[in-house]
Each structure stands twice: as C-alpha cells, then as structure tokens.
Amino acid sequence: MLILQQMLVLFFIMLAGFFAQKKQILDEDACKKVSWIVVNIANPAMILFSVAGESQIQPGELAVTTFIAVLMFLCLMVLAAFLPGVLHVDKSQYGVYRVMTVFSNIGFMGFPILSALYGKGSLLYAALFVLIYNVLIYTYGILCLNPRPGDGKEGRGSVRTANLPSRSARCPARSMAIRQWFIASGKRIVNVGVLASLGALVLYFGNIPLPGMLVQVFEMFADLTAPLSMMVIGASFGQMSLKDMVGDVKLLVFSAIKLLVVPISGMWVVSRFVDNPVLLGVCMVMLATPVGSMTAMLAQQYDCDSELASQGVALTTLLSVAAIPLVAAVCRWMGIVV
Numbered sequence: 001m002l003i004l005q006q007m008l009v010l011f012f013i014m015l016a017g018f019f020a021q022k023k024q025i026l027d028e029d030a031c032k033k034v035s036w037i038v039v040n041i042a043n044p045a046m047i048l049f050s051v052a053g054e055s056q057i058q059p060g061e062l063a064v065t066t067f068i069a070v071l072m073f074l075c076l077m078v079l080a081a082f083l084p085g086v087l088h089v090d091k092s093q094y095g096v097y098r099v100m101t102v103f104s105n106i107g108f109m110g111f112p113i114l115s116a117l118y119g120k121g122s123l124l125y126a127a128l129f130v131l132i133y134n135v136l137i138y139t140y141g142i143l144c145l146n147p148r149p150g151d152g153k154e155g156r157g158s159v160r161t162a163n164l165p166s167r168s169a170r171c172p173a174r175s176m177a178i179r180q181w182f183i184a185s186g187k188r189i190v191n192v193g194v195l196a197s198l199g200a201l202v203l204y205f206g207n208i209p210l211p212g213m214l215v216q217v218f219e220m221f222a223d224l225t226a227p228l229s230m231m232v233i234g235a236s237f238g239q240m241s242l243k244d245m246v247g248d249v250k251l252l253v254f255s256a257i258k259l260l261v262v263p264i265s266g267m268w269v270v271s272r273f274v275d276n277p278v279l280l281g282v283c284m285v286m287l288a289t290p291v292g293s294m295t296a297m298l299a300q301q302y303d304c305d306s307e308l309a310s311q312g313v314a315l316t317t318l319l320s321v322a323a324i325p326l327v328a329a330v331c332r333w334m335g336i337v338v
Helices: 002-022 028-049 059-087 091-102 107-117 122-137 140-145 169-189 192-205 212-237 243-249 248-268 277-288 293-301 306-333
Strands: none
Touching: 002 212, 002 306, 028 107, 028 192, 028 212, 059 091, 059 122, 059 140, 059 248, 059 277, 091 107, 091 140, 091 248, 091 293, 091 306, 107 122, 107 212, 107 243, 107 277, 107 306, 122 140, 122 277, 140 293, 212 306, 243 248, 243 306, 248 277, 248 306, 277 306, 293 306
C-alpha cells in the first residue's frame, strides 16, 4: 500500500508537470535547465546526504550489493542480445531496444522512490548501481547505438570510407578513432553523479563526519530531486502522442517484459541469496523503474530512432505508476519482503 501511495504521489507531481507544459511554462528549454539542476545538483546532493548521520550498512553488504549489481547488468545485457529478435523489430531498431532493455531511470525516478520508501540509507546501496550504470551506458550503450567508432554523428555506426586508398592506410585512422572514442567515453563516465557516489563511499568507509550546515545544504537540495524530476517527466508526456505509443504493439509487449517479467523473475532469483529487506527493495526498484531518459538522449546524439526511444521512455514511465506497486505485490505474494 505504501508503494502504491508513493507512486500516486509521484503521478500527481508528473501531472502538474504535464499541465505546466501545456501552459508553455515547462517548455523544452525550461525542461533542459531543470534537468541540469536535477542531474548536477539535486541528485548528487541526495547521494551525499545518504551518508550523513548514522549508517547501519556493513561493508560486507556493500560488497554483496556490488556483486548483485554487476550480475544484474550482465543478465540484462544477455537478455538485450536476444529480445529485439524475439520481438521481431526492425534491425535498425535493435540498438535502441537493447539500450532500453538494460538501462532504467534509476536517477530521476529510482532515487526519489527509494528515499521515500526506505530512507536515505538505501541510497548508499543505489550509489553502487549508479557507478556501474554510468560506466556501462557510455561504453556498452554507445556501442549498441554506434557499433563502429567514428565521430558519433554518422548514425547507426556508419563510417565514412570514401577516398580511402587502402586497408593499411585506414588502420592508423581507425586506431585513432578508437582511441578518441575511449577518451570521450571516459570523460563522460567521470561525471558529477559518479563523483558524488565515490564521495559518498569515501565518507562512509572513512567514517568522515559532515558539518551540520553542509548536511542541511545537502538535505535541502536533495528535497528538490523528486518534485523537479517528476515534473520534467510529466512535461515530456505533453510532447508525445498517446495514440502512437499505445498503437505500437511491439513496444507494449516490450514494456510488459521490462516492467513486469524482468523485475519479478529477477527478484525471485535475488531473493534466493539475499534476505536484507532494504537491499531487496533497492534491487526491486532498480529492476522495476522505466526506461532511462538517457536512452532518448543518446539515440538522438547518434542519429538512431530517437522517436522510438522517447516513446519507450514515456510509455514505460506512464505504465510504471501501476507496474511498480504490482511488482511489489507479486513479490510479497512470493514471500519476498520488500
């Protein structure tokens, strides 16, 4: 009941964002600016605030969390390799579907839900998922959308090869492109979210107390995360065609797999090895959250089907309001304490 109540609260905040978009208050430019505040200020502050005060998380539990997170992402990547073919989607959409399968909205939606349901201590577990998430989305994610290293602008991995005299002449250029791709990906991986997650772990393991004034600053910024992020998500609905979203049968089937089949089956497996209810709750939220907004951003950058990615983000976000409480109810029915 608490999860359903929390999802309804988030839904009404999204509704406010929807109406703000219709009134042209939250237009595209305003949403970008608000998103920047959430990603670069509010969310990092929430992560750092998670280690303020007394934490009951043991180092061994964090090690288990890291192992679970790595295994979870590996399983999702295996599923992503086969799911587009099973759904019989167009081959040009394989990369988008793979990225949508693996990457969820754990920042914009997962963190606010965890904070409301399990308290700030749960965010330390989630920070480990964020570290792995950021490494993978800028490596595996880009490889799915842009398989061949280039300048990232040719689309679908195409590389210009005209007027190249020989294979031997192309090798140095290709090596340079690969090197530049890794450097660019590395710079993106080292972002404020990752630095905040690393900082939280340093503060936790170093048992470093934060000044009271700084804790208050982090807390006030952290309180912005849920309302601002949900309003931005709600505003994005105003730019989508509901008819196009619900009319795509393959996208609907994908959404059911993403929001129901994956989290329920995943929680059944995780519960065989974990009995900590907070860690189980974190795993459930990490698996059950909708497609991450970064999917649409990367698809647009690499000239893939950004419209499909945007529809996937919007549809799964809308359905998650009912899907997440349903997943929690099924987990409890299976005897999993979340």
